Amino acid sequence: MKKITICIVWAMLCLNFEANSQEIKPLKLGQKIPMAILQQTMPQLTGNSLKPDSLTLATYKGKFIILDFWATWCSSCIYQFAKLENLQQRYQDQIKILLINAVYTKDTPQRMYGILSGEKAPFIKSSLPSVYNDTVLSKLFPHAYLPHYVWLGPKGEFLALTNTDMLNEQTIKSVLEAYKQDETATAKLLKQNKL
Secondary structure (H helix, E strand, O other), X not given: OHHHHHHHHHHHHHHHHHHHOOOOOOOOOOOEOOHHHHOOOEEEEXXXXXXEEEEOHHHHOOOEEEEEEOOOOOHHHHHOHHHHHHHHHHOOOOEEEEEEEEHHHOXXXXXXXXXXXXXXXXOOOOOXXXXXXXXXXXHHOOOXXXXXXXXXXXXXXXXXXEOHHHOOHHHHHHHHHHHHHHHHHHHHHHHOOOO
């Protein structure tokens, strides 16, 4: 009886170890973010309040999402906030821009709030939501520099990885138009029963 109990405990420990050892692997272009990650609650704050809140990427399903990986010590990241705010306001019905601050930056919510609120960075203020202490998205979309932009489609598909030069109104218009044309072509084929 003792041997059976030991074997059962050993088997359960092995299963638990295997489940916990599954690593998050980087996504390749065209792959969708796993549903478990889309639905995962992530801590967020904005420049409007130091009070922490939370969000899920699934909240924005149906919109294009642009993830902006940033840090408080990255001045070029911070100087892009005004441009991001303008793009978000102009395309608020079609896109959602989220700031992502990974745990490796060692930024605190207080330091982030100081930047986002404009207290620590004069003339710069952002009301865009910022995920903080991220450990998941930075593994899905590894990067070697900041700022770093990840473009996700309305169905959670990984569309592009770009730098600051590609984050502009012309690129957003092109992506929205291409997606609209693709949807129209798919709808026509469905109507003709060819898909």
